Every structure is written in C-alpha cells, then in structure tokens.
Amino acid sequence: MITRTLPIRPTLLAATALLALSACKRNAPKAGQMPPQGVGVVTLHPSAVDIRTSLPGRTNAFEIAEVRPQVTGVIEKRLFVEGSDVIVGQQLYQIDASRYKATFDSAQGQLDQARARAVTASAQARRYRELVRTHAVSNQDYDNAVAAEKEALGQVMTARGQVESAQVDLAYTKMYAPITGRISRTITTVGALVTANQTQNLAIITRLDPIYVDVNLPAITLLRLRRELADGRIKPQPDGKVPVTVTMEDGTTFGQIGRMALAEVNVDTSTSTVVVRAIMPNPDKLLLPGMYVHAQLDEGTDPNALLVPQEAVSRNTHGDPQVWIVGADNTVSLRQVTLGQAMGSSWVVLSGLANGDRVVVSGVQKIRAGMKVAPQETPAPSDQTGASTAPASPAADKNGQ
Missing domain, CATH: 1.10.287.470 (Helix hairpin bin)
Incomplete structure (x- = not known):
C-alpha cells in the first residue's frame, strides 16, 4: 500500500496569514473613527501684574493771565521781549x-x-x-x-x-505781570491808545511749569478700578498717588513723571467719560498747551492676575468673549469669560477662569464641544509678566476692540 504525503510548508504559511489578517482586523479602528485632534493649550497660573491705563489727552496750561489796561492812556514803553519768560511783579508796560x-x-x-x-x-x-x-x-x-x-x-x-x-x-499806569510764565506776542505798540476795561488783551502770560494733562477716562473703567481697589484686587501705590507718564505725539516718552490730581464728579452724557487731570513737571517747557499726548496711569498691582492669550478668545453672536477649555479627561468645552484690560498680547481675566485651567490657543477651528483632543502645552506669551498694558475695558471688549 502506497501512502502519499502532502507538502506541509504551503499549508502552514496559509494558516499563518489567515491568523495575522484576523488580528489586524481586531486591532484596526472602527469605520469613521478619527484619532484625537491635536490642540495647543496654555495652562493659566496667577502672576503679579502692574495695572496701567493708556488714554489719549491734551495738555492745558496750569495758569493763564490776560494782560489788559485798567486805565486809559497812551503806551509810552514796552518793557519785555515777546516770547520770553517773565516773573510775577515784573513791569510790562508804562502808560502815560x-x-x-x-x-x-x-x-x-x-x-x-x-x-x-x-x-x-x-x-x-x-x-x-x-x-x-x-x-x-x-x-x-x-x-x-x-x-x-x-x-x-x-x-x-x-x-x-x-x-x-x-x-x-x-x-x-505801570502794568505788571500777574503771574510767572511765558508771555505771548503783543499786538499793541508804543504810542497806541488803550482804554480801561477794554476787551482786547495786550498780551497773554502762560505758566508752563507745571502743566496739566487732561484725558477722558470711560466711566465704566473708573467704576471697575474703584471696585477692584475696594475689593483688594489691586494694590495701590505705597504713597497712595497715581503716577502718570506721557508719550508725545511723535512717539517719544516725556522724561518727567507726574501724578493724577483729580477726576471730575460729572460724567459727560454724550461720551460716557470722566475727565481725569494729571499734573506734569515741565521744567524745560517742552510740553505746550494744546498738544496731543498719550497719558499712562499706573494704578497699582494685581498680585493674582490671570492672563489669557488674545488668540484664545473668540466671541459669540452677542459679542461676549469665550474660550475653549480642556478638561481633566481631555474633553473640550466652551466657557464664557469676563475680560479686563489688554496686557500686550493677552487679556486680564476678571471671571470665568481659575488657576490651572488649560485654555486652547491653537487648533480651535477643528474642535467642537465634547470632543476628545490631544493637548500639547504651548509656552505662554512673554508679556504675561505684567510689564505693560494697552487701553481696554469690559465695554471695549464687548465691542470687539
């Protein structure tokens, strides 16, 4: 009896291939399932931030005196140089x-x-x-x-x-300077007849040192600052004063530091702003009345400020700011926040976020609420040290500014 032996090698190879194919099918993702979307996140931590507000304003003279005659007569002498500095009590004119x-x-x-x-x-x-x-x-x-x-x-x-x-x-008949300052040009010459209580002045004296800087502060910002000071969120300056620095129209920084003197008690109903006045030293007479400047008010320090990058903030249909948050299970959710001032490329968060929250800063176009993501930590912006600010307020945030 003759027995035939079948070749074993091809049979074993086929069985092995079938087993491998079955394992691959079990390990492969289900149809339509995508890997988690990668997003860049920033983990928020509180830091000390200097609160500053930068606002446009105009310079105004500290004192102005119009020189007018109080008796009638002919001017015999003019005893000053036009455009020069005069001191109080200095004789300016001699009337006959x-x-x-x-x-x-x-x-x-x-x-x-x-x-x-x-x-x-x-x-x-x-x-x-x-x-x-x-x-x-x-x-x-x-x-x-x-x-x-x-x-x-x-x-x-x-x-x-x-x-x-x-x-x-x-x-x-001897006309004296009522204040110390810089005298203007005069349109009345020697030999001209002047009359008592005339409406036209002979010259104007303007005191330039110090000088006022008047800015319009939004009323809502003033309310926020007072509330944060009362709540202890902002620590005021040690001396209780608000330092003010000025940037001139050509972009250069004025070398002197002033202080905030007063805030008006009435709000302008047409602009909803309050006039804030600062006093600036002006020993070199570089600032002149009527100049356009930017005044920066150093209001104090927020020792526990949370800063969120501006690119992480989006807005809903009502214009309210919101951010994407990555939870502990790497699930994203949308959360509304309240923003304060702009700090360089970041916003100060007033409410809605807490220490340790992970905020999505990149990849937000491909995520939706409840989606699993693969977060990757992104370095925080360098301006989160609280070095400088730009003008902003909650009202400005709602307008998308």
Missing part, C-alpha cells in the same frame, strides 16, 4: 501817567486842606467844651462847634478816599 499824577496831586492838596479845617474845628470844639461849663458860651454855640468838627473830619475821610483812588489809577 501825567494826567493821573496831576489828579493825585490835586487830591492830595484837597486832603491837606481838609485836615487843616479839621484841626481848626477840633480846637474850637475843645475851647467851647470848657466855656460851656462856665456858661461863657451858649449850648447852641457848643453844639455848632461839635457839628463843625465832625463835618471837618468827614471831609478829611472823603479827601483821603480821593487820594487813594487817584493813587490806584496812578499805579495802574
């Missing part, structure tokens, strides 16, 4: 004083005459006072002498008032 000198001399003479009559009347009243006791003169004569004395004293007072008035007018 001859008429006022004559009036003063006449008033002085009348005063001397009145004083002489008063001496005579007083002496007669004293004599009659002794004589009436011995009945050498009548009571009527004594009463007339007393009345004459009082009349003479009244004439002295009247004459003295006329002298003082003439003296004031004479003094007004």
